[in-house]
Amino acid sequence: MTLVTDPTAPRIALIGATGAVGSTLIELIEERGLRYRELYLVASSRSAGRQIPVGGQTHEVRSLEDFDFGLVDIAFFSAGTSVSRAWVPAAVAKGALVIDNTRAYRMDPDTPLVVPQINYAVLDRPPGSGVIANPNCSTIPLVRVLQPVERRWGIRQVVVSTYQAASGQGHQGIEELLEGTEVALRDPDADLPSERFSPPLAFNVVPFVDELQDSGFTLEEQKMVQESRKILGLPDLDVTATCVRVPVVNSHSEAVWVQTQEPVDRAELVGLLSRQTEVTVHDAENRAAFPTPLKAGHPDHVHVGRVRVSPHNPRGFWLWLVSDNLRVGAALNAVQIAEYALARGFLSGGVR
Amino acid sequence: MTLVTDPTAPRIALIGATGAVGSTLIELIEERGLRYRELYLVASSRSAGRQIPVGGQTHEVRSLEDFDFGLVDIAFFSAGTSVSRAWVPAAVAKGALVIDNTRAYRMDPDTPLVVPQINYAVLDRPPGSGVIANPNCSTIPLVRVLQPVERRWGIRQVVVSTYQAASGQGHQGIEELLEGTEVALRDPDADLPSERFSPPLAFNVVPFVDELQDSGFTLEEQKMVQESRKILGLPDLDVTATCVRVPVVNSHSEAVWVQTQEPVDRAELVGLLSRQTEVTVHDAENRAAFPTPLKAGHPDHVHVGRVRVSPHNPRGFWLWLVSDNLRVGAALNAVQIAEYALARGFLSGGVR
Numbered sequence A, B: 001m002t003l004v005t006d007p008t009a010p011r012i013a014l015i016g017a018t019g020a021v022g023s024t025l026i027e028l029i030e031e032r033g034l035r036y037r038e039l040y041l042v043a044s045s046r047s048a049g050r051q052i053p054v055g056g057q058t059h060e061v062r063s064l065e066d067f068d069f070g071l072v073d074i075a076f077f078s079a080g081t082s083v084s085r086a087w088v089p090a091a092v093a094k095g096a097l098v099i100d101n102t103r104a105y106r107m108d109p110d111t112p113l114v115v116p117q118i119n120y121a122v123l124d125r126p127p128g129s130g131v132i133a134n135p136n137c138s139t140i141p142l143v144r145v146l147q148p149v150e151r152r153w154g155i156r157q158v159v160v161s162t163y164q165a166a167s168g169q170g171h172q173g174i175e176e177l178l179e180g181t182e183v184a185l186r187d188p189d190a191d192l193p194s195e196r197f198s199p200p201l202a203f204n205v206v207p208f209v210d211e212l213q214d215s216g217f218t219l220e221e222q223k224m225v226q227e228s229r230k231i232l233g234l235p236d237l238d239v240t241a242t243c244v245r246v247p248v249v250n251s252h253s254e255a256v257w258v259q260t261q262e263p264v265d266r267a268e269l270v271g272l273l274s275r276q277t278e279v280t281v282h283d284a285e286n287r288a289a290f291p292t293p294l295k296a297g298h299p300d301h302v303h304v305g306r307v308r309v310s311p312h313n314p315r316g317f318w319l320w321l322v323s324d325n326l327r328v329g330a331a332l333n334a335v336q337i338a339e340y341a342l343a344r345g346f347l348s349g350g351v352r
């Protein structure tokens, strides 16, 4: 039970509470005992009236259209970019601190883009826009390992290929993968469902995540570049990505090639990454140890494996990253932002 | 019907004829009308006696232990590296030209490593060892696109991440993926079969293909480096790879980042690659067009998509490659080697 009568605990709303990220937020609020005075679950009118238990109490889902943001101190938005664009201004105007999981405000200069383990210091002041942005799910694990490398050896270039799970497209993404897989197992020539993923994802890999940009890169690939630069405070960081969806239910993986200014010692690299907060390096005695989406370990850690310095070039190494995109890549990062903001005692309207 | 009485047509043996590569060889010999005077299908004693139709005739599978290589002019080996190590010397001693699909002879200095579209000229003389080696299935599509790039702009560095299909582990690899997927759909917590892939591949990605080397790289990753250098004749080519198995039945994909000496013009790059033999570039008017393992197009082509020159760096670009690992990556390359060798009129023992 994290419902408290303590008048300093915040009143919280979850916008998109019925979604993949929203339901993970509920899980984490319960697990971590995030204190609240009131908790409002908000979604579209389609879900209004649904009953969802949280911390032993039943909550009725409210429709966003009818919701009064004047009731809350913190509003977590995870209902899509267009919903954030339409409703965040109203929430801020009513004095709520918004923690936004979409890309709507990430690149806004007045909005901090935060990974608490990396750049919490940008939260020393309340955000000018009233919004704190949560980065993209592939960017978060990447910057978690890049920051210590930059500080120790200096980064020259980062080349990333992703292996992203179906849950990155929400509940419907997972359903489409599972349905498509069942259909394909029965009849390999059947037409597969293809609404969330096009072409279909079952027994396939799809090198295309989010919209195409004029540059020929996808928005997901561009986000990894721009967001990494902003979070790390390195506007010229040379990073490039190919983003690929794979037929995995949950947890994103990344193959990351890093070139550094100074030569890297493998043992030192393993030691350095192992000491980062909530990072697990799978190395041990056996270098064949590595994390996979199905079996990585603590769901709240960034998992690192296959640490290999190039035999020809001590300024180049590979990392293999696995992390839960719904937790580490979205909901956990958002909850940790809230925990930090609460610990610093700032909420744009104050806790009334 | 490609069985001919023409006394100049070769006598052919397929070692590993019942396997994934072997049965693809049979398909291709039929499709392409490769002429032979005799065709022997050879496998382990487990398969001896099986009847397999080829070109309208039924062939009985023979056991390798009892097979007399003196009967043949060309022997295709695709029964595993240890089988090639054990039996290729005997085949060569009996005067057969060996085309080997395994890694047993690829790095041998007296054995040419051949991708006919790229370096057929090394076949101007019969091979000193009596063996022509067929490269690894991920290396073949890579060198097919790298050679023209090297010639036009000069290559500084290549960084590859692979997305490799289950069929790379043969018939049993495909079966294990399909069985594991069925089990996982029924019960997500069930133990999945894990003989060919460890950890299991169903709804997972496994960043580990073939054995671990002292360097921390896998043998598959090392093969891509060493074989690319040998085929391209560039002993210092700076190429590095992470090789990953994905839950796809057939066809390997690769995300390839290339850095060049000279700045690259995207339209020229697309034009150049489009003109390569048996390469299809998916570009057209719509840059969102891209190949996937489930839908690429001609099964005998290397498919290229998502051609993107970096907006920050005209000396860097990405390619997405898809090719059928059993055909382009193995059996087709081997058949094309045989076609070339026959056209040049050399066979180590001559056509008797």
Ligand SMILES: NC(=O)c1ccc[n+]([C@@H]2O[C@H](COP(=O)([O-])OP(=O)(O)OC[C@H]3O[C@@H](n4cnc5c(N)ncnc54)[C@H](OP(=O)(O)O)[C@@H]3O)[C@@H](O)[C@H]2O)c1
Residues within 6 Å of the ligand: A015, A016, A017, A018, A019, A020, A021, A022, A042, A043, A044, A045, A046, A047, A048, A064, A078, A079, A080, A081, A083, A101, A102, A103, A135, A136, A137, A167, A168, A169, A170, A171, A172, A325, A326, A329, A330
């Ligand atoms: N999945 C990830 O890994 C991930 C990671 C980082 C960020 N994000 C971002 O988080 C957001 C949600 O993603 P998700 O994966 O949780 O998607 P999801 O499972 O599809 O859930 C979408 C949620 O938004 C609600 N919603 C949709 N349209 C709405 C509207 N017009 N008004 C009010 N509520 C509406 C849905 O409510 P109903 O149930 O009523 O339809 C549902 O609660 C997206 O912007 C996504 O880009 C996702």
Ligand SMILES: NC(=O)c1ccc[n+]([C@@H]2O[C@H](COP(=O)([O-])OP(=O)(O)OC[C@H]3O[C@@H](n4cnc5c(N)ncnc54)[C@H](OP(=O)(O)O)[C@@H]3O)[C@@H](O)[C@H]2O)c1
Residues within 6 Å of the ligand: B015, B016, B017, B018, B019, B020, B021, B022, B042, B043, B044, B045, B046, B047, B048, B064, B078, B079, B080, B081, B083, B101, B102, B103, B135, B136, B137, B167, B168, B169, B170, B171, B172, B325, B326, B329, B330
């Ligand atoms: N799959 C690919 O994409 C690919 C690509 C390039 C190269 N290769 C290489 O090609 C070889 C075959 O691969 P595959 O995928 O076709 O494997 P596979 O489906 O498992 O087939 C193996 C074949 O080898 C035979 N064999 C196994 N042990 C034998 C023995 N002791 N004596 C005689 N025959 C034996 C098997 O005969 P039985 O049926 O009697 O067991 C079967 O015909 C491997 O070396 C592999 O590395 C594969």
